[in-house]
Amino acid sequence: MKKLPLKSSLKSTFVWLCAGTLLVGCATGPVDNIPSAAEAGSDIAVGSAPGAGAIGGTDTFGTDQSLFDAEGMVSSAVDGVDVGRSFGSDAFFDREAIFDAGSPLSQRVFYFEYDRDTLSDQYLDTITDHGRYLATYPESLVRLEGHADERGTREYNIALAERRAQAVKRLMMLQGASYNQIITISYGEEQPAVLGQTDDAYSRNRRVELVYE
């Protein structure tokens, strides 16, 4: 079985992820719980527990307002996650999977809380899947575009949104995607998804968009 090559920087990334996202199962040893690209398609039981969030690619913001609570925060979906489980779907992704609207890989937008760069639990499966796809197809490339809502100063928001994109990049690299397959760019508040000054507009603008190149 192929071991995930964990450099020390990746290890510290993992510790950070544990601290930052309440990623379950950290305590049992960080290395073995993360499926590498080779593992995930075969013998590791993975899959999303009920209520673990949007995986199907349909549960995006256009269709499901309930992802937001009254404060416009993205609801956490920790309940129902099996302790010790791994992330990502058990699907094998063929090369064309990124063109399949029904694939978990069709979810390409990940939302964040105000002034936070922490990944919400509900996206860990999907981001893991994208990372596995990149690891499986090392010639594929993605761009992660970080965004923020308009509150706060413009350059601080650029920095904040870059950190959001980097959080997604780190999780994808833990799946075996290589550094050079993923570029990050931060638009801060300069490219909102929607105009407006409501909590709803703000929550739709705090996001990372994943673009296959």
Add this chain to the structure above:
Amino acid sequence: MSDRRTRFLGPLLLALGLGFFASSAQAVLRVEITKGVGGGLPLAVVPFKVLKGEVDVDIAQIIADDLERSGKFEVLERDNLISSPDSAADVKFQNWKVLGQDYLIVGNVEQTSVLDYRVTFELLDVIKQKSMAAFQYQPRENQLRRAGHKIADAVLEAITGSQGAFDTHLVYVSVTERDSLDNRRFHLQVSDSDGGSSETIVSQRQPMMSPAWSPDGNMIAYVSFENPRRSAIYIQDRFTGRRRILASFEGVNGAPAWSPDGSQVAVTLSREGSPDLHIIDVETGRSFQLTRNPAIETEPVWAPDGETIYFTSDRAGGPQIYKIPAEGGKVERVTYEGSYNASADISPDGRLLAMVHRVGKDFRIAVMDLKNNLLDVLTSGRLDESPSFSPNGEMIIYATEQGGRGVLGAVSADGAIKLHMPLSEGEVREPAWSPNLP
């Protein structure tokens, strides 16, 4: 007085002799005074008589508006002028005294060739019945407004002894078609300090941000997103339009700030992972990393002595202002009041720090006195940002909202005077006030 005159005129004539590149303006800024102090010195400006040719700039009005905006003068309404002398010899002081005026400005303008003009003015002390200043300028056609600003600066200095900042420029980003995410356009524009004579130096569909003046006023650094894979910091010659990339790495390329001697630019890069401050030598392109911290470090600004850099960091949780020696060294926290302080600018005398300061849910402009650390909130908007000091330190220009769209605001450093400068169309953001111009 005559010393000052020659000192003033030498570089002026040189500057006015140069033709500037001016493209047609996209939109024009207007100035609305929203809060004045009252009780300014009473002063009248007589419309300048046109002795010869065509003059389509109302120089007297530019002078009057500048002086009124300073808050130091109460300018007599034009309708209340009783006569229209154009030189000191024609002035009957007694009449102006009866009108309650302390000072009077008279002048005339003539077209000396197709593109050349001669502007003559005199500032008179009505009480003492004597001349306080009298200059002559020879502007080219596109410098007539600037002659007005120069006169306003000369008047302010002659009467109050303090340096004016009327003959300075602003750079800002304007957005047209802003209600359509598909059609909006971004424009990097330069205008006079009153919003007049605006010219567009870059125009594109992709965002631009964070314009910053070089200390000599010749170059502007800014961030552009025209490459969808990589943002870039450009430095562009304001007059020729020539530009080059100063930094374009993966991740953040942001927040350029020139060192006071113009040889270096502090920027934010995330090439090592987390956004940190780097300093790039403008000539050689060599850089070094100034901060190294897993938190955000951004929005650098140099103290006027060039020895200290103030910046924003969220290393303690929320964003606060910190400082570090420009050569590198120990980081010290500067702000403690409030949970959000960012985007600092420092006054030219190094005494005041302007910043964006959150009050409840609103973002306001505040100044902190670096001697006693007292913080003073100057504005009352919902989303005020990008404070930038005038080169004489008296005013702060910033971005604010009016009727739901972005406009420029200006506030005196003591909060006594407030102005709004809306664009005639679209919205305007991220102003930066130029240094004193040659």
